[in-house]
Amino acid sequence: MANTKSSRTDSAALDADIDLTNLTIESVQDGFRTGRFTAESLALACFKQIERYNGKYNAFIFLNPSSIDDAREIDRRRAAGEALGPLAGVPVAIKDAMDMVGFPTTGGWSKLYSKTGGVDLMPDRDAPVVARMRAAGTVMLGKTNVPVLSHSGTHANDSWAGPTLNVVIPDRVPGASSAGTAAAVASNMVVLGLGEETGGSIQNPAAAQDLASIKPTMGLVPNAGVVPLSGNRDVVGPIARTVRDAALCLDVLAGYHGEDPKTLASVGQVPEGGYTSQLSKDALNGKRLGLYGAGWRNQPLSPETVALYERARRELKSLGAVLVEDPFAGSGFADLREPTPPTANFDARGMESIPYDVQMYLERLGPNSPLKTFADFAMATADENAFGPTGVLNFMPNLRQFPAALADPSYPPDISDFIALKAKYLRIFAEVFDKADLDAVVYPQMRCELPLLHSGETIQETTVGEINIAGLPGVTVPAGYYASGSPFSLIFVGRQWAEAELVALAYAYEQATNHRKSPRLL
Numbered sequence: 001m002a003n004t005k006s007s008r009t010d011s012a013a014l015d016a017d018i019d020l021t022n023l024t025i026e027s028v029q030d031g032f033r034t035g036r037f038t039a040e041s042l043a044l045a046c047f048k049q050i051e052r053y054n055g056k057y058n059a060f061i062f063l064n065p066s067s068i069d070d071a072r073e074i075d076r077r078r079a080a081g082e083a084l085g086p087l088a089g090v091p092v093a094i095k096d097a098m099d100m101v102g103f104p105t106t107g108g109w110s111k112l113y114s115k116t117g118g119v120d121l122m123p124d125r126d127a128p129v130v131a132r133m134r135a136a137g138t139v140m141l142g143k144t145n146v147p148v149l150s151h152s153g154t155h156a157n158d159s160w161a162g163p164t165l166n167v168v169i170p171d172r173v174p175g176a177s178s179a180g181t182a183a184a185v186a187s188n189m190v191v192l193g194l195g196e197e198t199g200g201s202i203q204n205p206a207a208a209q210d211l212a213s214i215k216p217t218m219g220l221v222p223n224a225g226v227v228p229l230s231g232n233r234d235v236v237g238p239i240a241r242t243v244r245d246a247a248l249c250l251d252v253l254a255g256y257h258g259e260d261p262k263t264l265a266s267v268g269q270v271p272e273g274g275y276t277s278q279l280s281k282d283a284l285n286g287k288r289l290g291l292y293g294a295g296w297r298n299q300p301l302s303p304e305t306v307a308l309y310e311r312a313r314r315e316l317k318s319l320g321a322v323l324v325e326d327p328f329a330g331s332g333f334a335d336l337r338e339p340t341p342p343t344a345n346f347d348a349r350g351m352e353s354i355p356y357d358v359q360m361y362l363e364r365l366g367p368n369s370p371l372k373t374f375a376d377f378a379m380a381t382a383d384e385n386a387f388g389p390t391g392v393l394n395f396m397p398n399l400r401q402f403p404a405a406l407a408d409p410s411y412p413p414d415i416s417d418f419i420a421l422k423a424k425y426l427r428i429f430a431e432v433f434d435k436a437d438l439d440a441v442v443y444p445q446m447r448c449e450l451p452l453l454h455s456g457e458t459i460q461e462t463t464v465g466e467i468n469i470a471g472l473p474g475v476t477v478p479a480g481y482y483a484s485g486s487p488f489s490l491i492f493v494g495r496q497w498a499e500a501e502l503v504a505l506a507y508a509y510e511q512a513t514n515h516r517k518s519p520r521l522l
Contacts, residue, residue: 032078039075046091046189050141050142056165057165058161058165059187060142061145061159061161062142067140074088077137087248091191093140093192093194099225100127108145108160108161111380111381121369123364123365124365124366128224133252133253141190145159146176147159147179148392149227151177154173155173166183166208166450171452171453173459174205175208178194178202178239185211186519191241191245194236195239196235199465200464213237213475214246214473214503217496221253223236228361229357230353247503279507282319289324290440291313291326295334296466302448328428342395345465349418352401358374422469429472442493445489449482450486450487463491475491476490477510
């Protein structure tokens, strides 16, 4: 892990007594404004928190020594009277899969890290989302742990850096693949962080560690410069302790970028006042919300989940929401789900393009990259073939159009199966929303509590495949706890580009219930 000590000073900032427990973007900016702390002293306090707890939770795999200089620059700009945005000086964590200049992008795999016998993929430039966080003045403290190739939505046990623990309940899975980012936020090492999702990798770790998150509409946030699983499903989004903080981060991430042509679809979709523009404690009043049922996913909730969901329903009704029972019943929506063998629950359709996506990712790294093509990648990792019978992506050959894509990674593959499926999902979703006059649907993000860390069981989510394939947005919010202490979370899902509306609904619920409790750290 990179060392931060060489960039520290002996100033009084080292001894700053800053309570990191419930810091939000708003309280950070208030601290700067009142002089309670500076960006430098806050960053140093966060590094002290990392020194104390990272050995236990394994959230960060690389630390960024230059972040102290970045914090000092923010302090200088503020002292000079420069107008700064709400994220300026805020400590953040970046998921390892995202390119960040000065650090290898390892994808959690020993094959992609020189210190574990692999090769280093050193980017020539930041991923667009990292560049946007840098331009916003955030203080990026380092990069966080992921499972090999971000393949798991449950854990990071197979990372070269070792497992990440769940900060809220350490003997349970932390959620993944953005496990490290969620752990960094939950343990107060940072105020917020970036996650990325192909199959639950934002919503799962956020829900597992009692945090808020936004899984954006496909095409809202650029994902160039991020180790891909699917250019058709991958999305980058924020993980934070509060809904408002997640929304402020999305303001920075969202919008068109020339390196990712699909973001052209977001033009005209980003609200002028930003994603906090509709925040109101009364936002749920009169809103029509669809409820979980067999019409959405023909898998039942556990008895304890049913009880927690029933309490949440009462809370939503008390806030003025109109609840609609199983609006997807009879729509055929649930019948579209088709787990990819040998996985029991994960629908991988849309990932057929991964050879081409990896080829494009490697080309972006620049001329100094030791791997420049998918063929190079395959050769460097041949003895742990990701797509082989024992590989982490061993289900991929069971997708009908994958073998042809693998045969020629240099050419955009045929993904007509995925396109037809996505069209069906979106058509039924729109029909149900129109017929039932829905503003959103609200579900338990998981069907049951979290499995034990080393049980081999996976998180049993309710929304992952559906909204990833359809490209729909979802906002998670803490909603209580199981008797074991495992977090219970809701997810609000809506139409494409409905992030501002969903954020408002989740915010109103969060403010009224205040279910999240600061975890007791080890």
